[in-house]
Amino acid sequence: MxxxxxxxxNDFVKLAPLSMSNYHxxxxxxGQEKLVQYSPSDIETPExxxxxxxxxxxxxxxxxxxxxxxxxxxxxxxxxxxRFMNIDQKNKVxxxxxxxxxxxxxxxxxxxxxxxxMLNYAFxxxxxxxxxxxxxxxxIQSRKAVEKLGAKLEGVLRKNVYLLDGFKRNTCCYGLLKxxxx
Amino acid sequence: MxxxxxxxxNDFVKLAPLSMSNYHxxxxxxGQEKLVQYSPSDIETPExxxxxxxxxxxxxxxxxxxxxxxxxxxxxxxxxxxRFMNIDQKNKVxxxxxxxxxxxxxxxxxxxxxxxxMLNYAFxxxxxxxxxxxxxxxxIQSRKAVEKLGAKLEGVLRKNVYLLDGFKRNTCCYGLLKxxxx
Numbered sequence: 001m002x003x004x005x006x007x008x009x010n011d012f013v014k015l016a017p018l019s020m021s022n023y024h025x026x027x028x029x030x031g032q033e034k035l036v037q038y039s040p041s042d043i044e045t046p047e048x049x050x051x052x053x054x055x056x057x058x059x060x061x062x063x064x065x066x067x068x069x070x071x072x073x074x075x076x077x078x079x080x081x082x083r084f085m086n087i088d089q090k091n092k093v094x095x096x097x098x099x100x101x102x103x104x105x106x107x108x109x110x111x112x113x114x115x116x117x118m119l120n121y122a123f124x125x126x127x128x129x130x131x132x133x134x135x136x137x138x139x140i141q142s143r144k145a146v147e148k149l150g151a152k153l154e155g156v157l158r159k160n161v162y163l164l165d166g167f168k169r170n171t172c173c174y175g176l177l178k179x180x181x182x
Numbered sequence: 183m184x185x186x187x188x189x190x191x192n193d194f195v196k197l198a199p200l201s202m203s204n205y206h207x208x209x210x211x212x213g214q215e216k217l218v219q220y221s222p223s224d225i226e227t228p229e230x231x232x233x234x235x236x237x238x239x240x241x242x243x244x245x246x247x248x249x250x251x252x253x254x255x256x257x258x259x260x261x262x263x264x265r266f267m268n269i270d271q272k273n274k275v276x277x278x279x280x281x282x283x284x285x286x287x288x289x290x291x292x293x294x295x296x297x298x299x300m301l302n303y304a305f306x307x308x309x310x311x312x313x314x315x316x317x318x319x320x321x322i323q324s325r326k327a328v329e330k331l332g333a334k335l336e337g338v339l340r341k342n343v344y345l346l347d348g349f350k351r352n353t354c355c356y357g358l359l360k361x362x363x364x
Binding site: 161 | 272273274275311312314334336337339340341342343344350355357359
């Protein structure tokens with residue numbers, strides 16, 4: 001499988017490859033308290049964020065992830081991060097996840113624009129057949145966001161992921177098939 | 183994480199580590215036509231079975247699987263294979279899968295005995311907190327078998343796994359939590 005690190009953009013948002021040379025733009029955002037409270041990721045300190053990015057790049061080298069840095073073009077500011085992950089080339093299924101943007105960007109439509117770019121890329125350029133989203137059952141905001149994109153709730157996996165605070169979450173599995181995407 | 187290759191046995195069945203030196207006992211069984219028709223595994227020819235075992239052992243070296251050869255103690259015959267797979271040490275979740283036994287052993291209770299040994303080992307020796315089973319939606323026989331063990335249907339992932347014949351199956355996700363297991 002060939003490696004690809006695309007740049008995805010429209011009038012609102014630009015997604016560029018996340019790297020060791022640009023992740024520092026995210027330090028103030030990642031440090032916002034409990035930004036990813038429903039995720040097992042640790043990004044809150046500079047050391048934790050560096051490790052998080054290193055692990056993402058390791059997965060990129062293994063062709064199982066493509067991590068992005070999100071740039072808000074209307075405000076000319078770096079806003080957060082997202083990625084293609086659990087890339088299953090054989091079955092043409094991947095997940096969009098590890099998504100977080102600063103609180104000031106939430107509710108602005110930025111995240112929806114980023115997701116549209118990623119979905120179009122996954123289905124039309126990578127020619128994948130299914131995109132999944134995995135979300136803490138309690139995270140109603142994220143669940144509504146992916147439902148708005150057309151993703152269907154396929155199941156709730158009970159107690160399968162530990163969060164940093166020791167809580168074991170139930171994980172909602174959402175799926176969007178290529179034939180459901182236009 | 184330490185490596186462990188246990189031997190699990192009771193009066194009916196013995197599960198020993200699958201290896202390059204014992205897998206040949208399975209050649210006549212794996213060659214039975216369409217034995218794993220609901221699975222993406224290819225085991226039907228000697229070459230395919232060898233590759234299947236090599237891949238299993240590679241996963242064992244990465245600590246993500248523990249493959250077993252199943253021996254029927256009442257009939258003194260090798261019967262098939264099963265494994266712990268997708269071992270998620272961090273979240274204490276693993277899957278029991280890639281299970282197949284020859285047709286002459288099906289319906290004899292052998293598979294149920296093997297599963298009991300594996301569940302006891304996962305919960306009581308490995309101290310895992312959840313065991314999952316992933317089964318083709320159409321495979322009613324296997325679904326009933328894991329339901330009998332107490333596993334709960336948590337979701338049906340649509341069109342996520344290609345089978346060898348090009349059909350893309352829907353996958354039932356079953357889960358059994360430690361607190362549900364006695």
